[in-house]
Structures are given as C-alpha cells and as structure tokens.
Amino acid sequence: MAIPSGIDYAAPLGDLPRSRAPWALEPARTAVLVHDLQRYFLEPFAPGCPALVGALDAAARIVAAAREAGVPVVYTAQTGDQDGARRGLQGDLWGPGMRAVAEHVGIVEQVAPAPGDIVLAKHRYSAFALSPLAEHLAAAGRDQLVIVGVYAHIGVTATALDAFQREVRPFVVADGVADFDAARHRLALEHVASCSGVVTLAADVVAALARTAPTTAPATVEPGAAWDAVVREALASLLPAAGVDAAFADADADLFLLGLNSLQAFDLLDVLADSGVDVDFAAFTQRATVAFLREQGRLLAH
Numbered sequence: 001m002a003i004p005s006g007i008d009y010a011a012p013l014g015d016l017p018r019s020r021a022p023w024a025l026e027p028a029r030t031a032v033l034v035h036d037l038q039r040y041f042l043e044p045f046a047p048g049c050p051a052l053v054g055a056l057d058a059a060a061r062i063v064a065a066a067r068e069a070g071v072p073v074v075y076t077a078q079t080g081d082q083d084g085a086r087r088g089l090q091g092d093l094w095g096p097g098m099r100a101v102a103e104h105v106g107i108v109e110q111v112a113p114a115p116g117d118i119v120l121a122k123h124r125y126s127a128f129a130l131s132p133l134a135e136h137l138a139a140a141g142r143d144q145l146v147i148v149g150v151y152a153h154i155g156v157t158a159t160a161l162d163a164f165q166r167e168v169r170p171f172v173v174a175d176g177v178a179d180f181d182a183a184r185h186r187l188a189l190e191h192v193a194s195c196s197g198v199v200t201l202a203a204d205v206v207a208a209l210a211r212t213a214p215t216t217a218p219a220t221v222e223p224g225a226a227w228d229a230v231v232r233e234a235l236a237s238l239l240p241a242a243g244v245d246a247a248f249a250d251a252d253a254d255l256f257l258l259g260l261n262s263l264q265a266f267d268l269l270d271v272l273a274d275s276g277v278d279v280d281f282a283a284f285t286q287r288a289t290v291a292f293l294r295e296q297g298r299l300l301a302h
C-alpha cells in the first residue's frame with residue numbers, strides 16, 4: 001500500500017480516549033518533537049483538510065510556546081534519494097520514498113525550524129531508531145516528549161511506544177497529529193492512551209508550557225559575584241574545567257566554541273531560570289558568552 005492521496009477528514013477529537021498514564025506535563029523535563037512535517041508527507045492531504053490544517057496550527061502554537069519557555073524543540077525529517085540500506089524495509093511497503101528536492105524534504109513553512117532547534121534525520125518509523133534522539137534528550141535532562149506531526153498511526157505511535165520503553169514519557173497531541181483518515185487517527189490515540197502515553201490537546205500543552213515562560217519575577221540571586229558563581233556552577237556541569245576557566249578568563253569567549261552544544265545550552269538556561277534569571281534562548285545563541293550572561297543577571301536584578 002502506498003500513502004493514500006486526497007486525504008480529507010476532520011480530526012476525531014470528541015470523547016478522547018482516557019489515558020492510563022497518570023503523568024502531568026512538566027516543562028522543565030519536556031522536549032517537543034515535530035515528527036515528519038515534511039512537504040512529501042503532507043502532499044497527500046487535500047487542500048484545506050481540516051485535520052491537517054488543525055494539526056499544523058496546533059504544532060505551530062506548541063513550537064512557539066516551547067521556544068518561549070526555553071523547552072527544546074526537535075524535528076525529524078527524512079532525507080531524500082535514500083539508497084536501499086538506508087531505506088530498509090520501508091522500501092518494501094512504501095516504495096523509494098522522497099527525492100532530495102526541497103518540495104519533498106522541506107519542513108513546511110508554518111512549523112519551520114528556528115535557530116537553536118534540533119533537526120534529526122529520520123530513518124525508521126520511530127524517531128529514536130538509528131538516531132541520537134535519546135542522547136539529545138538525556139543530555140538536556142528531558143524525559144517527557146510532546147509529539148506532534150504525521151502520521152499518527154505509524155511514526156507517531158511507534159515513537160511514543162519507543163519513548164515509553166526508554167523511560168521517556170510521551171504526550172501525543174490529539175489535535176496536533178494527522179493521519180490517513182479519522183479511523184486510523186482515532187486508533188493511534190487509543191493505542192497511545194492504552195499502553196504508552198498521555199493523549200492531550202494543544203491548548204493544554206500550551207498552557208503547561210506557559211507556566212515556565214519568562215516572567216518578570218524578581219531574581220533570587222544578587223548580581224556580581226553571587227551570580228558569577230551560579231553561572232560557573234551551571235557551566236561546570238556541562239563543560240570540562242578548562243572550558244569553564246577559559247569562559248571566565250575571557251568573558252567574551254564564545255561558549256559554543258568552548259564546547260557547549262545546543263542541548264547543553266538549553267540545560268544551562270534552565271539552571272539559570274531556576275535561579276530566577278530567565279535568559280532568552282535565541283538571544284543567547286547570538287551571543288553565547290559569560291559577558292552576556294552577566295548582563296542578564298544584572299538586568300533581572302534591577
């Protein structure tokens with residue numbers, strides 16, 4: 001069976017299946033996964049298909065809320081022109097797959113990755129298969145995964161099951177996924193709710209993420225030496241001692257050049273947020289230096 005064409009249905013959101021998992025979304029331990037929202041996989045949908053229009057809107061809202069809250073956003077995307085080994089058994093069921101052209105591999109504009117997001121090559125149904133997703137989540141201290149994207153009964157379900165088996169709690173967004181039809185969409189939600197994760201709605205995810213969004217809450221640390229100590233300790237858990245020393249010896253040294261990776265950057269800003277100083281991730285990626293972090297500490301202390 002090939003991917004059907006002319007997909008056109010409304011998401012089955014009435015009377016959502018009750019999730020057996022008792023977990024609540026905790027932003028500090030959460031990452032968002034945007035699963036396969038590539039043009040190739042969305043092309044089969046009829047223009048204006050309500051389920052897809054809704055899913056893209058939900059995904060965009062969740063991604064925006066995640067970035068605002070400093071929650072990591074991870075994308076999966078297949079590569080084009082895969083050879084037989086790379087394609088594996090998928091070739092037997094789905095044919096050769098996408099070509100290496102922007103009209104196939106591109107992630108749709110509405111949920112396009114931004115600087116600081118992570119884009120992983122997708123190899124099999126599960127986003128964890130043959131990919132460093134688990135390592136990225138572990139490095140960022142994340143064990144909850146909000147999943148949006150396509151297709152609900154294939155990769156989304158496979159990823160949720162895989163997450164569960166890796167001690168990562170999946171939260172599948174009922175109105176943030178789409179599928180071949182309403183029956184498969186519903187089947188996927190029932191499967192997740194019964195044996196791997198929480199079925200939730202975009203509005204609930206956005207509300208949970210907003211609870212950590214930067215606020216004007218007073219800083220709990222003093223500027224100056226105390227703040228330096230907080231930054232140093234946070235960096236020390238992420239970089240070798242020599243890197244930390246170098247970062248403080250030259251406060252304008254780029255932390256990424258000193259070995260910090262983007263997931264560690266999320267971690268760093270999380271720790272700083274716990275100390276009462278919310279640093280904008282995008283701004284940090286533009287100027288990843290101790291000098292910038294010192295300024296942030298001072299700004300929030302006033």
Ligand SMILES: C=C(O[C@H]1C=CC=C(C(=O)O)[C@@H]1O)C(=O)O
Nearest residue numbers: 036090094097125150151154155
């Ligand atoms: C969008 C997904 O990709 C799979 C589904 C249909 C066809 C596929 C393909 O042609 O490679 C993927 O294996 C998913 O994992 O849900």
